[in-house]
Amino acid sequence: MQENSFFNYNGRIFKANEKVIDINDRSFRYGDGCFETMKLINGKIVLQDYHIERLTKSLQKLQFIKTDFFSSQKFIDSILHVAEKNYHSKLARIRVTVTRGNAALYEEITQQPDYLIQTFSLNNSNNQLNENGLDIGFYRDVKKSCDAFSNIKSNNYLPYAMTALWAKQNKLNDALAFNSKNNICDASIANIFIIKDGIIKTPALSEGCIAGTMRKYLLDCFTNTNKLFEETSINEDDVLNADEIFLTNAIQGIKWVKQCGSASYTNTIISSLYNQFVKPLFL
DSSP states (O other), X not given: OOXXXXXEETTEEEXXXXXXXXXXXHHHHHOOEEEEEXXXXXXXXXXXXXXXXXXXXXXHHTTOOOOSGGGSHHHHHHHHHHHHHTTXXXXXXXXXXXXXXXXXXXXXXXXXXXXXXXXXXXXGGGGSOOSSOEEEEEEEEEEEOXXXXXXXXXXXXXXXXXXXXXXXXXXXXXXXXXETTSSEEEESSSEXXXXXXXXXXXXXXXXXXXXXXXXXXXXHHHHHTTOOEEEEOOOHHHXXXXXXXXXXXXXXXXXXXXXXXXXXXXXXXXXXXXXIIIGGGGO
């Protein structure tokens, strides 16, 4: 079976080699839209409510016409149907891309969202805490803005694409991007958490980071279990002087960092956090 053999575009199923996106699509031209990345395990979307909430807020912020489709069971069933056709129901990455359709920048537009549902198979290693810690670095060419749209997983993903490219060129597992205040924003595909003297810290949303679903889930868990944590600003020195560092996203959950430049880290507290909060999600 070919990887990602079928996809759903605006409610219709197409084969992977069929072309459906027009060259005038505003997402292609301007990055006008957003996307949602979800994890599917045994036919269920992990943190489903968190994803629906974020997608709904993103569409509102981007001024799409109000629709209940993306919070409906029909939308969930559409995702599961694509996964089933691709034989991905057991373990998969789901990508839902939303665009504004075809129009030039100042042409009249309907604001009605177009959507694309894709599924991709995952390796079982994505359900485990990484045995070997990540090696990361600082990518200094990105200075991400801290504005009303910074927390959205926008289709204009250039800062993170360049961060990931730089990390790959430098044989690193990932890299940290900076914001316009020269603080750490997040990594190319993950939010960052640091632990210092038992206190867990992560960049506040006001620092321009993506509003990650795993990030929000963990912060809710920390609140409910009285863990010491802060949403704050984090600079380069904070990263280098941390005791432990981990990255989070919906697919991998938690990945611990072993090294950043000349600094090295342990994963004692991270292992406990993973076992307590993330491992139950992936069973």
